Amino acid sequence: MPNGIRAELNGNSGIVILGIFAADMAFAAKRLPHIAETLLGSDFKLGPGGKGSNQAIAAAKAGGKVTFISRVGKDPFGEIALSAYAAAGVNASVLQMEGVSTGAAFIFVNEDNGENAIIVAPGAAGLIGIEDVEANRAHIEKAAIFMTQLEQPLEAAIHGLRIARSAGVTTVFNPAPAQTIPDEIYALCDFVVPNEVEVAHIVGHAVETDDQARAAGDILLQKGAGCAIITLGARGALYHTARQSEFIPALSAGKVVDTTGAGDAFLGGFAAALSEERAPAEAVRFGCATAAIAVTRPGTAPAMPLRTEIDELLSSS
Template identity: 30%
Template structure:
């Protein structure tokens, strides 16, 4: 088990003065959340207590999390030529995110998600890919300016893997560390792993990609061996309330989760990834320490409603760490 650093105040002060440059390639969605007491059974109609809309999408959430934790953040993606696209571009700009490489798709609408949220804070999500799924490698034209000098490039599976593969190859030309969040889970292009430095699945995603059921430390170490054989040096497996398991060339361990009462888990994983990227050293030498920060950021997110609106700032995370 990894203990919280005893000198966490010194740690957070140091991180404030070390701004990272993060690029996110990914999805942009408008989230509509239906608040219910419980999830409906197949064929059942139930009443929603209320409905709300907020900016979201795994890519956009991760970018906002990185930016709010102090990283210089740029985004590569697409929105539709519609009011939702205008809304999402403004949301990113309000968080000081560089949107010069967000394309305007004239043929597909802005991505959207329908979220059903129950009284326990658990959710079901249906996603319309729209401009996200229509993304092509053309979006990378001219993107070398944001990759040049970047520390990290993050991507997920809500945009085509072929675009991520091309972007990761481009990142490697510029010495950029690549982080892959393989969510939502599905089969992966094998070549993509060869260009991935850090992979961060949850338990089910990890099992799907490796064929190894996550049951204990031994199974997670076997998963790490699998990913290393494919070219991925760092594995982070998010385990919900149990924390995060990490395996790196320097060692492995479990960073425990912070115990809080969740009211909405929608952007928990995205906050974790974005916040993590803002804290990691370029050589990934401080994984355990950065995971503490990322876990704390995620724990604050689940205590608020909505995806992007619930993502904390660096000051909020740092204050929570020293409580």
């Protein structure tokens, strides 16, 4: 176990996730348009998204008991959010705001290989603050796992991590999207889980080889993280602590259709497995299986697999 990980998870099993909801508007085409150019796309889908929201739905569908903290507007996109949580079994601690739009995301999906590019406007969720975290202090302090990212304001994420750390709750931090963050945040994190682009931004060098990934993991540990987990797309993930460094291969569940939300699927599955007191490396493999299934389907939250599907893939791999 890395430093700070609680083997008993305080006897609790719940997962609390702080993050944003954004209505995903996904357009499939061969490429992005140039400025002043109009392209015809081949497909369009509207559905629930946002990193924290996706992670919450993924964790719930993977078997976790999940509370999600966020804000949405009182508008049709906000209703999509609440309906998605009800369907997935997520306890939604979500403030609906008058006069502020719900967050939205433009997603370009390359119709040939499923790769994506995203622009997010957080909307109401951009107003998440320390007061939202304080209003959910009891949920956080009673949880087994607290997880957050960086689509909502940084101060809210740090405050949530501090509350969780003080209560002995295992903390998972996804430093996404990539941005400059204070080093103090790492000491609050049992697990820091970036992808190869995000970690390259943090450490200042590319992560294209195994040695580069391990070097990046070392830097995260030096900054104070208990464990670094670097997701590497088709290469799988690196599980890296002061005592153990292991590359866990990606799994295949079929043809890749859409990689949007793959990292969120991984994190939701990882948190669900960790909340069941599985060994962290085993939880990473569970996360890889969750992501492997999600990328065979279009969309983000709707693509997240059920627990039975994850178990079946793991048993056959």
